[in-house]
Amino acid sequence: MMKAEQRIYTSCNRGISGNTSGFQVYSQSPGMARWLADGNDLGPQEYAAPRGPQFPPQPSTPEELALYPSRNHFGPMNGPDGLYRLALATYIGRDYPEGVIRGGNYIDHALVVRTADMDAYPCQYIQSPTFWTTMDLNLARSAQAPHPLPEVEPQRNGVTAEAVRRFIAQDEPNIGVPRSQILTDMLRRFLGRHTTVAGKPYTRRIVIRCSADDFTMWVSAIQMALPIRQALGYGFSTYEKDITYANADIVRAVDGINGMSADLTASCAVFDLLDPSAPQPPHMVFGADEPTPEASVLESLTADELCTFIVGAMQYSPDSLTVFHRFLDETDYAGADTQLGAAYALLRLVNGMTPFARMDADSIDAAIAFLQRHCRPDMWRRFADGMFRDIASTTFDERRLDIIANTLGGIAESDSDYAATAAQRCLDLIVDVFSTSAPDHTAYEQRHAIAANVFAAAHRDLDTELFARLADNPNIDLGDGAAPGTPMPWTAHVVAAWFAGAVRAAAQATRGDDPLGRPLSMMVQAAGTRNTLMMDRIVRVIIAHDGDADASRLVDDTARALAPIPWAWFLFLIDVLSGSADARFVDSPQPAALPSQAAAACYAMLRDWYLAQDDDVRLRCLRTLCGDAEYHRLADLLLSEQARSADTPPSRFLDLLATPAFGDALSDAYRQAHLNQLLGIIETAAGRDGSPFTRYRGMVAASRLLGANVPKPWYERQIADVDAGMPLDARPGDDYDRLRDSTRQLCGQLGTPVPPRMRLVGYRRLVTSLARSVTTKRPDENAANVALRRIQASAAGLPLAAAGNELDAYLGAIARDVAACVPTGRSGWSLQAIVVPRDHTATIIRAVMRETAAHARADDILLLIAVDAGFVDGTQGVRYRADQLARAIAEELAGNGVRSKTLARADDKRQMDKLIARYERSYGIRFPDQSFDELYNGIIVALEATEQRHRPSILGAVQGIFGGKRRH
DSSP, X not given: OOOBEEEEEEEESOOTTOSOOEEEEEEEOHHHHHHHHTTOBOOOOOOOOOOSTTSOSSOOSHHHHTTSOXXXXXXXXXXXXXXXXXXXXXXXXXXXXXXXXXXXXXXXXXXXXXXXXXXXXXXXXXTOTTSOOSOOHHHHHOSSOOOOOOOBOOOOOOOOHHHHHHHHTSEXXXXXXXXXXXXXXXXXXXXXXXXXXXXXXXXXXXXXXXXXXXXXXXXXXXXXXXXXHHHTTSOEESOOSBGGGOSOSEEEEOTTSBOOSHHHHHHSEEEEOSOTTSOOOTTOOTTOOOOOTTOOOOSOOSHHHHHHHHHHHHHHOHHHHHHHHHHHHTSSOOOOSTHHHHHHHHHHHHTTSSOGGGSOHHHHHHHHHHHHHHOOHHHHHHHHHHHHHHHTTOOOOHHHHHHHHHHHHHHHHHOHHHHHHHHHHHHHHXXXXXXXXXXXXXXXHHHHHHHHHHHHHTTOOHHHHHHHHHTTOTTOOOSTTOOTTOOOOHHHHHHHHHHHHHHHHHHHHTTTOOOBTBOHHHHHHHHOHHHHHHHHHHHHHHHHTTTSHHHHHHHHHHHHHHTTSHHHHHHHHHHHHHHHTOTTTOOOSSOOSSOOHHHHHHHHHHHHHHHHSOHHHHHHHHHHHHTSGGGHHHHHHHHHHHHHOTTSOHHHHHHHHTSHHHHHHSOHHHHHHTHHHHHHHHHHHHTSSOOHHHXXXXXXXXXXXXXXXXXXXXHHHHHHHHHHTOOTTOOTTSHHHHHHHHXXXXXXXXXXXXXXXXXXXXXXXXXHHHHHHHHSSSOOHHHHHHHHHHHHHHHTTOOGGGGGGGHHHHHHHHHHHHHHHGGGSHHHHSHHHHSSOGGGHHHHHHHHHHHHHHHSOHHHHHXXXXXXXXXXXXXXXXXXXXXXXXXXXXXXXXXXXXXGGGGGGGGSHHHHHHHHHHHHHHXXXXXXXXXXXXXXXXXXXXXXXXXXXXXXXXXXXXXHHHTOOOOO
């Protein structure tokens, strides 16, 4: 039973809380006083009378008073206690004092209830008999304070849903339009009343100009269109003097108010039902077909459709309206606005009134948004049930499919209890697809896409569970036994995806154990018997359709799905290569008649993956392949790819081959059977950068990896390549010198001669050591003699032809050391004659003179000429004509800027005596007077001739000084 606190406001002699007369609170209930004291706002209790000739200024009869409209102003109160106000202001006219003719008196009786206690629509209390509509004059004139008012149980006015139904079933008499149509438009304007003006919230009021009784019915129709909770969220008034400032969303307009002008029409939705010529609200269209129970299902469920539904249900199907009301009551939404259109869309989806496929996507989005914001988990489940119901019989466009998949996934994620149910229903839907001999691909794809979201939210693997349920289904034809040219069935791709999911699950069950690097049988064991059998079947499908685009896609998709599990991915590729029996990649007793495109694709994937891995993974891969003779060829190919890869430095690759770990990875059987292939791989890597160091690394790798199995001719070829890259100017102690020593040791171990360029480098090193031993402050004669003997023994067979185009530079380097040795003693006297084979002695003589002329004094040049005189008289063991030798020496001297006058000191007896003494002291032999003179004179003549040819004329000299030009 609903109880109300009450308050009466009027003009009286004395109110409940004051001694002054006039307008005041006549009386109120104690509960009302407490609510107001707690900050609940009742609002002003006031009445401003309308103006006009039809309103007598001093009404005295009931008929005259009835001309003034009553003000039923109902609505929610602001404040902490959640209260609702039912108030009636009635015009009384004459003030209470006896004999006073002053008008303007009224009484306002307010009943206030807790909103939660409201058990009827507010409209059912308009003009309630509980309200005071007049004031007894004796009470008004009494000087005694009135007693507090009691709580009261408001009485209803008798308005019912049936009365409303009869009312809207009629036409509006003044304008001749069906009231159902007017109500539809009123509801449309009412739900859309909240808007913005200049960026600020604004409520566009609904103003109805009609009789008081009709207004009660119109308000009742609007309120009863929605549940009571929605009706309690806004206010209405049966009369306002100035509608612009009314605290109400629905207001009755009467004559004599401030309004009904163009301004009011622009700011409110005005329904003038008394004047057929009055303008109606914008976009209002009278005369449209009214809704019927048989109306076709709407494609767009907006607030407009809701209004149509409500009015139709009020007339023809009250039970349908009750269903909608109960549905709204199950939500937490208490508003009365356009969001109710989304709620209605949600109802139609939940109850199956409109299938998802026939509702526009925007309405579905709106319904889901309402569901997420305002509904409890049980409503989510009902909504999901509705989606599953439609999924079983419908296919959807892409947008609707995304909406359904995302929504079901979200429900499963937020409701863990329902997630299991949703997952099971998804599985059942997919299983149903394969209950026929011709499964529908589109239905499967859509159901799988939806199920994927649900399973992800439930943290379960969809494909694994599908594999467990359906892999053995006889209705699933993979096409592995198809005749050539037969298209691959779509089910092959589906089952392959299930298979990949099952393998991933098997890998997780191993708790991270990775069988890569072990025998293939252990990989098969890790995958599981059922998975392995299915893998073999998928491979048969691929081979049966080899060359088809579908087969290529099946390979790519399956490999991509297995990629997170490297060993399973590896096993699948190996299985395809083996199943194809393509002799390019595997050794098979029955090789394929034609190359397999699938095998080539798998090999390319395997190759790219292998090259991208670190050394540990590569070794594990090789260990697995080398454990089975069928895949030895594959190991060869991968090693060859690695040897050629630009991303792998050859030296690093060869060093890896030389490690014990690499040797362990390659089985003995593989190394023995594929010796030549491995040597070829080493040669490929060693020859990539042309460096002799890399070539030598290759020999080390071969020795450590293959041991005594490496044939001697192979080493000899590699040594020859190392020798070809050996620079002749290698210095003692540098990297090349160490490489030479290492190679010489290897030659000694193999019983192979030292290659020619290395011999040249060693010989030059010997000559350099002689030069160093004789030019120190304390020459080591024994070391010099040993070196000299070795030079004598080696020079004749020196392989100068191996120097190629470096010969001149090589001899020049020898000459530098010889030039340092010649002035030092007996060992240096004959060095020019024996240091190189005789056909190159003249080159050495010239080179030694060139070095001496460039770096020595005239005394040293004359000493060298005296030594070279031995080539004129034959004492050096080689004889040259004096004039030829003199011209050659003169060319070298002139080339280094030595002039004839520089050597003129030999014409001075004292200087000549010093030269002779130095010669005989240094070499311990008699000075060659005759041959020296002959050679010396020839050199002087040749130098003077050269100087004469290059001496400028007097005129040329002057021009050179003053910048003059030579005459031509």
